Amino acid sequence: MIKQFVTLVLLLSVTFSAHTQTNTGEKQVIEVHTLKDFKTYVSQDNVHVKLSPGNYQIDDAEKIRFIEITSNNSYYDLSGARFMVDTKLFSRPDLVKSDDGNSMYCAIEISGNHVTLEGLYIETYGNTPGRQSKNKMFNIVGEHVTLKDVEVRTSGSNPWGYGYLYGLGGGDVRKMNGIRVGYPAKNVKLLGCQVHMRAMGHAIFLQGAENTLIENCQVDGLLRTTDAMLAETSGYGFDKKFYAAKGNYIEGTIVAQDGKILPGEIISLSEDGIRMYPEYKGHKTKNTTIKNCTVTQMRRGICTGLSSSGDTIIDCVVRDCVATGYNIGNGDTVINSSADAKYGEAFCIPYTNAKNAKVEMTILDSRNGLANTLLAKINGTGHDVVIKTADPKFILETMAIKLSVWEGYGNFNENAKMHATNIKLDNQTETEVITFKGTENAKIKSVGKVRKATDEENKINEGNRTKR
Structure with a gap:
């Protein structure tokens, strides 16, 4: 009888213990108070780590990825923590390279x-330009990774203040991007994150990521007028005699055919807000959902048009972007979203092969606008x-909706x-609808006038077509 009673007690104990562990997520919270202690857990599986609120300076590193989180099934609570990253690290040639070919x-x-990873505020300080244009704050390449309530503030690109007028295709600009999600990443979630771009680069971008x-x-x-640029009496643009890297149309801004920067134009000092690349080393970017997001004062607001598959945009708002509010592509679905056309078209489906x-x-x-x-x-x-507006006065009489055009982005x-x-x-x-040569079998219902070009x-x- 005693043996049976002991056995029963042990069984109940095990059952109660298992129940308790399940309810607590099977992880005991580990509280750490220094960045050094925090780093000891970034490679440990099945941990729940809480870093004490406070300021933490990142001014030294061993590798070109300053902090590498390689653990599995782990949770990092950084609520109230502020990481200050010295831009000098991005120019250190002695840091150990990564073995991923990037x-x-x-x-x-x-x-x-x-x-x-939840709750972190991270920003760069200093104005030392990096060694490359691929610098970024976050690089996410794992599966089922969640970045929640993280705030990013970028600085440290060079030369700052001229945006894409000098920074495209391997130009002079050394960028500082925000958040990259790249192959082999799958099922990544960015929830409640904020990216404040005070440098040239993309805020959030995807390369070969799925779902x-x-x-x-x-x-x-931030935006800047070309009038403000042309008023400079020193600096990078002044030294270039205010000639851009190329002529004609540059990502939403018109310059002279010979590249001379013109007055009366406006530029974004950064690149795109949320942007898909078609692939990364043969691995396609697929099945992205962008929901209830806001983008303001970027080059392009939300750019899914370059993705490899149809993506979904729901309940998003884009304001004051220069090249286009939304770049929409093959098989994309945009539901209940909005944009203005102050400095560039509210949206475009620019590609001739988009269906x-x-x-x-x-x-x-x-x-x-301007x-x-x-x-x-x-x-x-x-x-x-479907195009609509809450107030007809929101749209200038000089504006038009155009089909089959080279004008604008793309x-x-x-x-x-x-x-x-x-x-x-x-x-x-x-708004007037204008159909250009190449428009066929269009079914247009319009409050505004419809005419052929x-x-x-x-x-x-x-x-x-030759001025892109």
Whole structure:
């Protein structure tokens, strides 16, 4: 009887213990108070680590990925912690390179699986330019990684203040990007994150990642007029005699054919807010969902058009972007989203090979803008587009919706046959719709006037193909 009673007690004890562990997530919270102690856990599986609130300086590193989180099934609570990263680290040639074939420098890399990092504020300080343009704050390459309520503030690109006028295609600018999600990343979630771009670069971008969710995130950058640039009496632009790296159209900004920077234009000092790349080393970017996000004052706001698969944008808001609010591509779905057209078109479906996009776009107040009369552009085949606004006064009478056009962002293949075929457009605004040569079988319902482009307008449009 006693033996049976002891056995029963032991069984109950084990059952109670297992129940207690399940309810607590099977992880005891480990509290650490220094960055050194925190780093001891970034490679340990199945830990729940809480770093004490406070300021932590990152001014030394051993590798080009300054902090590497390689653990699995781990949770890192950094609420109230502030990481200050010295930009000098991004120019250190002595740091150990990574073995993944990518030479990028970054402040924090998460390569483990089923990892959550929450609550961190991280920013760079100093103005030392990096050794490359691939510098970034976060690099996420693990599976089932969640970045939650993280705030990023970038600085340290060079030369600062000229944006993409000098920084495209391996130009002079050394960038400082925000958050990268790249192959082999799958099922990554960015939840409630903020990225404040005070450097040239992308805020959030994807390369070869699959099934990414970006939700409740905010991105903001800075704009600058070319008038302010031309008023300089010293500096990088002044030394270049205010000639940009190329002529004609540069990512939403018009310069002279010989590259001379013109007055009356506006630039973004950064690149894109949320942007897909088509692939990374043969691995395609697929199935991204962007929900309830806000982007302001960037080059392009939300750019899914370059992804390899149809992506979904839901309940998003884009304001004051220069090249376009939304760049939409093949098979994309945009639901209940909005943008203004102050400095560039509210949205575009620019690619001639894009098919079957579905767009529901509300136009926000587009008054008091600069250097833009294009409300939206639509190219490609089989799209279903609804355009509306809460107030007709939000849209200037000089603006137009255009089909089959080179104008605005995109269309970098000069040999492409410009067209917009089998388009269904429901224009619930008073904005004029203009169909250019190449528009066929369009079903257009419009409050505003619908007309074909004149011969002169078609001639100008054709001339724009060589001015990208």
